[in-house]
Amino acid sequence: MVASTSNGLKRVVIEPVTRVEGHGKVTLLLDEQNKVHQARLHIVEFRGFERFIQGRPFWEVPVLVQRLCGICPVSHHLAAAKAMDRIVGGEQLTPTAEKMRRLMHYGQFFQSHALHFFHLVSPDLLFGFDADVAIRNVIGVAAKYPDLAVQGVMMRKYGQEIILRTAGKKIHGTGAIPGGVNKNLSIAERDFLLKDAEQMLTWARGALKLAKDYTLAHLDELRDFGSFESNHLSLIGASGELDLYHGGLRAITATGEKIFDHVDYQRYLDYIAEEVRPWSYMKFPFIKSLGPERGWYRVGPLARLNTADRIDTPEAEAARQEFMAVTQGKPNNISMAYHWARMIELLHSMEKIHALLHDRDLQGTDLVVRGPRREETVGLIEAPRGTLFHHYVVNKDDQIVRANLIVSTTNNNEPMNRAVQKVAQDHLSGRQLTEGLLNRIEVAIRAYDPCLSCATHALGRMPLEVELLAADGTRLDRRSRG
Amino acid sequence: MSATVEFTIDGKEIPAQPGQTILEAAQQAGVYIPRLCWCKGLVPHGSCRVCTVLVNGRPQAACTQPVAPGVVVENNTEKVTALRRNIIEMLFVEGNHFCMFCEKSGNCELQALAYRFGITAPxxxxxxxxxxxxxxxxxxxxxxxxCILCGRCVRASRDVDGKHVFDFVGRGPHKRIAVNAAARLAETDLKVADKAVEVCPVGAILKKRVGYAVPVGQRQYDQQPIGSDIEAAPAGGR
Structure with a gap:
């Protein structure tokens, strides 16, 4: 995976990028003074789901397509189910069905955000970007901060327990079906989940404080770390509130002006297009009215906090106001602020879970609705990593004939590349490469919590090899781990 | 009804009436003999060979082999189990069985047999x-x-529904289930309430738009292995 280039530049490859979901690599092109000429994040996997679900019956899709991922399959399950609701004319869900799906979704947010923060990111924050790689990992966290490690595991477990009781399985369940759900929440299941709810709220508050304190304490360093101005996009509730399950599309500029607002996502193709670049398997979405050069945008926790006017749970709303105060109420464009934003969402999800568990609608028995049949449909949801688009066309025989998925990480493709370029230029350019310096590139990527294949689960230490080649192709430096 | 024939399965005395098959007599006595192509209410077919037992040491299909006085039948023995595992594994690899998203999962007799026999991968x-x-x-x-070519739909359509919607065409590896029409199922007189639709043991013939209506945990084989009903309540089961 290492090569010298025809224009005399050195090519450095970080492969694979570690402590992210999925497999990717970073390439850097350096000149003889180690000045960075180009930095790119490449996605090296190809999935093909859009092709091989063709011909399958539509009701199978929410269960089939979630196999894209083992971390947030619920996102794909629900996005596809929302799409199929419209195929059976059942998009006006019963209260029980919508609340069961929301509970499933918040459970997933809780486990996914906890996994990312505690297992994947905390080593960088607790030990520093340049710390000895032997301790800068989840095992190091467990040794030095055992309470935090246990919290991370138990919070993830709690989220999975919610998914089990709403989807039928902890991973790859069947709970959401076209027009509704296939089960409600029994009293026994509710009581089981309520038992630990207060503890989870407490731990979520602690995780939020950790992320906030870290960000504020290091703000001078982080403000510019892999940061850049960008547009932001997310779903938004009817009154402008953060809504992770449903709403209209809102896009804003880096300074907060609205590009579009409350857009019915059935018409997303009027607003969003995708650019293909020859060096990546992942497409580059952009806002049509601004074009590919200026129309790229960020999604995920940072974007959601920026687009939302408010959060409808009290503790997360108070946290949001503190968060927005850092940038005087304007959109926050600091890449590393993703972590703080993510932990605000962690607390928001747990507040929502807590409230839902006290809602008697979850014990209702009216689970499915049907209405006039449609043949084309779009399902959108805010996945932990950002806005997730599912678009299907179904023929009269009930088979999928066309599908288009824009997964969350795809939306963040250009931003992640910008972050890599910024860190490479600010921190690596002209310097002798060290593991710690290269880790800074990965730190910037991790802020986005990418799920690079939306399928594989690359947790833990993976083999990493970086070679520095001179302009004539001779090896000047080599570092490896794993 | 008094038994007039006695034989043994794995050393256990089994009472039977003349003319019964080994599978029927075993089931009546609370002994489960695994099966796929056999289905209550349909004439036995003897094609899947999952019900293979050793009758006086010789492999026979228990669903078609009549009982006989004094025969010694081996059912739940190491040798027979190994034979059956091979048959089940071959059924998996000969088709495209992706349990992870199949809506029949949890209600599928082929999958349930694999679980009963501890097959995690062929x-x-x-x-x-x-x-x-x-x-x-x-x-x-x-x-x-x-489709595992068990022929349940063929027999049910012909003998119960009186329609002859399904039949086999081709031979050997090219054998496939065909429909009684120039091209497609829509051109047959099949109705959703037909017995032929109900009897498929796998996810080959499905009622449309039912999908995953039954949650995980409440499906037929979620709690107890296939055959448990027969072992718990003789004369039960499918």
Missing amino acids: KYPYLFPQRDVDASHPDVLLDRNR
């Missing part, structure tokens, strides 16, 4: 055959990827 290479899906019928889906 040892034979997958053949990944090219099979097609016939979604033309308004209420019934025919997914040949999952």
